Amino acid sequence: FGKFIDTSKGSHVSGISDLKNYMQRFGYLQVSETSINDEFNEEFEVAITRYQRKLGLTVTGKLDTETISQMTVPRCGVRDTAPPLNTHAIQH
């Protein structure tokens, strides 16, 4: 993860697409799978900012050490910001 530290908008680092997938997985980014690439673009910056705000981190909009560290901590699979899993499921 060290290569990502302190990258910000405009950077192009191999592997950022994985972090975009992480952000997408937990509801911070909503883009089509085909548009997920290694560019640190504005959408990703917004996603990082939302992530930092939601998890009580320092809001920098960058992939700082605190943010990267948080992303490596095991967590619950429920999305943080999107609709819940299977809201239509009603028990009969």
Add this chain to the structure above:
Amino acid sequence: YKYFKGKPRWSRAMPTTLTYAFSPNNIISSVNLSDIKVIFRRAFSRWSSVIPVNFTEAEDYGFSDIKIGFYNGDHDDGEPFDGVLGVLAHGFSPESGRLHLDAAETWAVDFEREKSAVAIDLESVAIHEIGHVLGLAHSSVKESVMYPSLKPREKKTDLKVDDIEGIQQLYGSNPNFNIEALAQSDTSSNRGV
């Protein structure tokens, strides 16, 4: 605290009792089933101490309100697990009742017995996922049990004011619950730290 979209909750009249059961086919062998049952009984009691909802274990998995199971990888609910660490578990919003744990984790009921560096405290995760099953979404309060992450070998089993206020907004308060006692306890803890 936060809720799922639409603020779903178990819609029956309070006080009520929800049943829970363990999937007979999706269980782990690394922890005794009896230990797992003790842990979940304690986890449910944390929530029932603050809201007018009781939980009781049912024998009939198919008819229980809350269905608990340990699963590997893709288990046909659209939310595959990812192996050791990463995603630990997920709970579905009311009134689905599904509570799934990643069977690949090193689940611990006692860190004295389980020495693995990647051991995950089962009770902490159970309490968190029961919160989802009852209708709480993820909180931004780091100390709360509804905060989304948990480090290996970390325990987080005490409901915080944020958790309690959130769940009581949905179900009301257990008449025997005293928020002032909890607030004093929190203050004492903070002073100690």
